[in-house]
Amino acid sequence: MRAVEKSDLTGRARLREAALELFAERGFEATSTRAVAAAAGLSPALVTRHFGSKEGLRAAVDEHVLDRIGGELAALAPADGSTLMESLGEVSARLFGADPVLRGYLRQVLVEGGETSASLFGRLLSGARAELERLSEVYGEHGPDEQWAPFQMLCLILGPLLLERVMQPGLDEPMFAPEVLARRSAANQRLLLRGFYGSLEDGGAT
Template sequence: MRAVEKSDLTGRARLREAALELFAERGFEATSTRAVAAAAGLSPALVTRHFGSKEGLRAAVDEYVLERIGKELSEVDPDAGLMESLGEVSARLFGEDLVLRGYLRHVLLEDSAASSDLFGRLLSGARAELGRLSAAYGKQTPNSEWAPFQVLCLVLGPLLLERVMQPHCDEPMFDPAVLAQRSLANQRLLLQGLYGYLEDGTGG
């Protein structure tokens, strides 16, 4: 997720980057502020100075992750095909980026107030993207209560369940070619439904 080299970052940004990578690898509870400071090459006292606490550091990492996701989604080109562009961005963010994938897996599975809050903000983002999709494709608006959850399940399900899903897949689940195939399948499901052909009278 880094856009610049660590040596070019401020001390605060270096701590945030180090925390992101260690939280992605070990999880929040198993990562000490001392370990974060050591990975950033800085004094542990700077964690308190910049973030107030370990929880403050995690909040800063969450903000960074959400800003990155929001920025990528805001740059989707609707003229290139909104559904296709969103699918490509989602695959890149939630599949190709190993650090982001690990971070979201640890955070969303830890069963805490912070994880619930992060999911809620992802859910709000899903609602916004469904609004864009409905404006572009919708003859009828998807179920407003459950559609955002369904979209997030499609996107986050493989990320969260990778360890139990992978033994049942022939290829690595996050191989670029496999990601592209899964993205296309998700797009087809969202646009047509599993049995969309039944609605046009052609089904048996």
């Protein structure tokens, strides 16, 4: 849910919000600046005035999305370090579970491919690396594989978002419903903390 009504936003913010919703629904290529302006109730000329081009508009939407994710993570400061993993799970659920537009936007951008998609993923990857460093400080010096762990973490978070339409038929409840998110988050936390076979001694598996 948006923090303020669209009528209370500046023209620039209204265009950005309209673009976020239309890009999430249709994708970047299929959305015209005229459609964005119409959805915002503003003149198409204002897109050029505020953003320079359609690509500039998408860059502004990307920054807004990344700022929102970064702001949620930056505000995360659990009193007890042992709850950090759980708190990260709650942030992820709050960001993606409560906002189908955000999910749709990330899904559209990440599956489009190309330089812009790779750039956005790279910035998400940098954020994942930072959070893994914070987790390693709390849960022990013998952290995960430094190269692949950020990718693995993003796969856990983004996988359901990207595959929502094909995963849903195999579930009895909406996969982003609060109770489903809580259960999936708990399963992810167990996987990250102990692994599928964390109880096996080294060399016990062949």
